[in-house]
Amino acid sequence: MAGIIGRTMATAKLSNLNKFLVGSRVSASRTYSSAAKEMTVRDALNSALDEEMSADPKVFVMGEEVGEYQGAYKITKGLLDKYGPERVLDTPITEAGFTGIGVGAAYYGLKPIIEFMTFNFSMQAIDHIINSAAKSNYMSAGQISVPIVFRGPNGAAAGVGAQHSQCYAAWYGACPGLKVLAPYSSEDARGLLKAAIRDPDPVVFLENELLYGESFPVSAEALDSSFSLPIGKAKAKREGKDVTITAFSKMVGYALKAAEILDKEGISAEVINLRSIRPLDRPAINASVRKTNRLVTVEEGFPQHGVGAEICASVVEESFEYLDAPVERITGADVPMPYAANLERLAVPQIEDIVRAAK
């Protein structure tokens, strides 16, 4: 129990930081020293990459600006100096080409980590992710496995416009043969990335640019180089009994804040950090809904055929009698992302939206 209280206290303190979220990269606030060590998501990812590359010489990183530039978002900072240009490869701006090369290297038995500067550019390489990577183990009846990780920022950033703001969780989450992960906190980032790199199957690892600079407490266990989190398991970030709120990535932070507000109004919300879009932790979601009898799904992406739609369908199939009210979906607006700040704000879920839906 103490762990959960500690976490909710930490997230309450973090609400001040969230005001500075848009457009900036604020690193750890050192206002409280009582909690465990703090780490930004960026450092969490960087340390995970470093440790896995150190542990397994077959792991290498490939992408645009990952080497000499130290990473477009500095996630791969220091890796070139430490591991050399044979293991940290700067590529030309040719996603289809370098993704294919990465998948081919994985066929041979290496463990590539392919960075997309944002997942919007993964569309240039999507044939290799789906047809060359996801399906190969099946088509070859187990002969050709593909131990590859595709990672990079996903979803909306701040003011980057329609072509740079799409969330790909639903698209990749639909494909058998892929695993799709979406970390929220630094522990998530470390544990899930390590698990992804060690996993023998193709993993799409959806990060979030606006979370890179956010700090979270990390336990001593999470700092150990053998740490990893299980794939396919969601995490109840906050326990409650009146309504379940599912979310992933940045929206987990929003859901937690919404839960705070609801709490003041006497509504006890259970917030589930999905962590894994595919496999989706249906047992955990259903168990929670069976307890609370109400569900709000939150995501940044487009509503139609989204992650929330799948969760809703799963709950209706498995736990229909337990629902006291229809499932509510909070999603991004059904429009390409606008640029103007006020319109952008209207296109992305806000904390008020989650609160309203829960009520």
Add this chain to the structure above:
Amino acid sequence: MALSTNRTVNQLLKPLTAAISATRCLSSDSTSIITVESSLPFTSHKIDPPSRAVETSPNELMTFFKDMAEMRRMEIAADSLYKAKLIRGFCHLYDGQEAVAVGMEAAITKKDCIITAYRDHCIYLARGGGLYESFAELMGRKDGCSKGKGGSMHFYKKESGFYGGHGIVGAQVPLGIGLSFAQKYSKEEHVTFAMYGDGAANQGQLFEGLNMAALWDLPAILVCENNHYGMGTAEWRAAKSPAYYKRGDYVPGLKVDGMDALAVKQACKFAKEHALKNGPIILEMDTYRYHGHSMSDPGSTYRTRDEISGVRQERDPIERIRKLILAHDVATEKELKDIEKEKRKVVDEAIAKAKESPMPDPSDLFTNVYVKGFGVEVFGPDRKEVRATLP
């Protein structure tokens, strides 16, 4: 309905007989060296071509003959099976192009990798795959090389360096360059042959991959099997520059008579040495397919029957080797005919056995989705009916 121009028809029908000039070797020792001149000199781009004089042996010539005869029979048998509806979906046949498969194999080892597109049955055989496993796969049986899960376009034999078997035109080229990347990364002195057709030669991802292969000096050999038709589109209608061996620009290239197994062998040997020292190289194999693009294509709407029979008469790869074998007294006419009969028998037996073999178990629907499934539940079409847990 475009037919090839006279110019290209003439280019396709370079006569076979004029090219066989060789030192006569009367020894019947099966490993003695016979030097044969390739049908044509090699044309090259940004590199000095290898010599036309190819060293071979009676053993090798016989192996070429046997392997190509087996491949030819297999593809023709697959045609009949498809028409009998025992093979479904897509079936892309390789007959006519056999020399590329056997010539390449003669120049390399099983530690070198080959990756190709969907016209992959004969490459699978050349890499050591079995006839029974091939027919079983084509007929969707569990004893197939991909346990019936892949089909005609997805044959693999990883332990022999054969990485498939790919359905998306052009995708196999960056994948092959990735294999060569992994070979160099692992500090192995081996190369990858990434095969593609004249249709795929215009794919952007090919040039993206080639750029990186050249930047990083990867041991990648791009092999364009130019059979002059991308499905129904003749090369001159699809490519502004159908000189595919030159399309690498800064990457050297060689044009090879792909109907001459010895020329193919020489070129592949040369390319392997080059790639290990200097990075990528392109080989354009001038070859021809007798069948249409696939079994749903008669292959005669965009080219004349005269052209097809002309190539068969003048340039057939098996006939070329037969003439060489006879010219060098390596075997008699009857012995060769017996080999062909034997191959017919072996193929028929494999088909009979494959016809009797069982379909995959229904539970195989859910196997191999992942290497590590974490016990996650997976659903069939009716979510309440067919379910399984992924291991």
